[in-house]
Amino acid sequence: MTHLNFSPAGQTAFEARFAAQRIAFGPVVFQCVRYAWKRGMLQALAEAGKEGISVDALAGTGRWSAYALKVALESCLSAGVVQRDDGRYVLDKTGYCLLSDRLTQINLDFVHDVCYRGLADLDASLDAEAPLGLRALGDWPTLYQGMAELPEPAKTSWFEFDHLYSDTSFPSVMPDVLASAPKRVMDIGANTGKFARLALQASPDIELHLVDLPQQLAVAEATLIEAGLRERATPHARDLLDPTVTLPDGMDLVWMSQFLSCFSEPVIASILQRAVAALAPQGQVLILDTLWDSQRYDIATFCLINTSPYFTAMASGNSKVYESGDYIRLAEAAGLRLLTRRDGIGYGHSLLRFAKA
Structure with missing residues (x-):
């Protein structure tokens, strides 16, 4: 595009x-x-x-x-x-x-509060494929283990940056989520539970399974408790960087939003393989993410391409904002086939729908 x-x-x-x-x-x-x-x-x-x-x-x-x-x-x-x-x-x-412009302000704060000091170590991070700049914020192997403990103002700026993109997209994709009338839905990378809350509110029939690190699940559970929806959700604490960790099976729908970009291609391949194994016979995988080659305007492409060094220096050391072809290739290798693709969602999201090949 x-x-x-x-x-x-x-x-x-x-x-x-x-x-x-x-x-x-x-x-x-x-x-x-x-x-x-x-x-x-x-x-x-x-x-x-x-x-x-x-x-x-x-x-x-x-x-x-x-x-x-x-x-x-x-x-x-x-x-x-x-x-x-x-x-x-x-x-x-x-x-x-x-x-x-709120987008500009959030980007400025994110770069300054989260990335700026750590990007001084970008060269070493690229060479080592490790987030060596993260030590500017705290002592964790990746940013995701330290998310709940990020110092201010980095914590606020990170969540505002993350939610600016997802919050504008979740409401518009809810019909897509419900299109196959799923009963058992697994949200991999539950984050703060905002998607889980919207999905449970949108359908009384959904049984939601949340997968994330323990500290993030606690935040997601608090969101659902506040909304009175906790009893319809089952948390599953998982560190998917461990390739031996399995996922609960029998899922009608596996949902991943702004999740796979947190990982390297080999880890994405492993996660997708485990997602396939978790599907019911007619189950589907929905991936919502910002893909830099799928944008209508160069301004969005510019912002997304230049978010990748954050993943290198601060987040994981070996992930990035991917092209659509990367996800499709890795999904097909995991045993999936692309059913539909919808671009231009919110501030630059694309929605990829897969079924078993």
């Missing part, structure tokens, strides 16, 4: 060199723009309107020093976040996006 257009046709050597400098100074610009946003400078420019406002006038409010204003706003100027006309700063369209 994606038609990549990241390299403009006819780009001159000078333009290419300028683009290269934007990459070289990208981390610097990121921090300056974020500072101007978080400290209210961009909001002050928005309130000043088209007439703009000078550094002296901004400094006169006592909220910022003239020095801090010059460093931050000059960097914003170089990034096209603001304009300057006769010494007065005016917020540009990108600046308004930073102030109003």
Whole structure:
């Protein structure tokens, strides 16, 4: 679906060199723009309107020093976040996006609070295929073991990032979940239990089985208790990185949302094989995930491709945001066949439906 257009046709050597400098100074610009946003400078420019406002006038409010204003706003100027006309700063369209677009704000917080310090170890993480940057947040083998203990603000920023994508998709895919009238449904990677809650609310006939690490199951169970749905759910504490761990069988539907991207291809292959073994004779597997080659717009592809280094340095060391062909190939090798595919769900999800081959 994606038609990549990241390299403009006819780009001159000078333009290419300028683009290269934007990459070289990208981390610097990121921090300056974020500072101007978080400290209210961009909001002050928005309130000043088209007439703009000078550094002296901004400094006169006592909220910022003239020095801090010059460093931050000059960097914003170089990034096209603001304009300057006769010494007065005016917020540009990108600046308004930073102030109003929730997707942009969540991405900024996620990169800053969860990824930034750890990405300094990306080279070592890629070489070792281990999340060596995770030590910036805590001492766990992968981020998933430490999810419930993440320090703030990383914990809040991680869940807002994760839920921004899933929360916009779950309601729209519920008809797909119920299409085969499943009775026994297994949610592998139950996370906070939001999907489980919606599924149980959508159908009184579903018997839900939750599979995740013990600490995540506790969070999911709390969600279901609050909704009065706990009695219809059965938790199964499993670490699926252990290839000897089996799954409960006889399932009409196996559901995985933003789950397989947490693992390497060999582990995905193993999980899919065990999912096949867990299916009832006419059972199906539904995979909801963000696939970078299945996006309508380049902006979504850009965001997803650049989420992969988070998986490398912070999460697992050997997973990523995959292409659709990767999942289909691994599913077919596990004994599944693709029935249907639906793209363009929520903020960039695709839904793949499989049955036994």
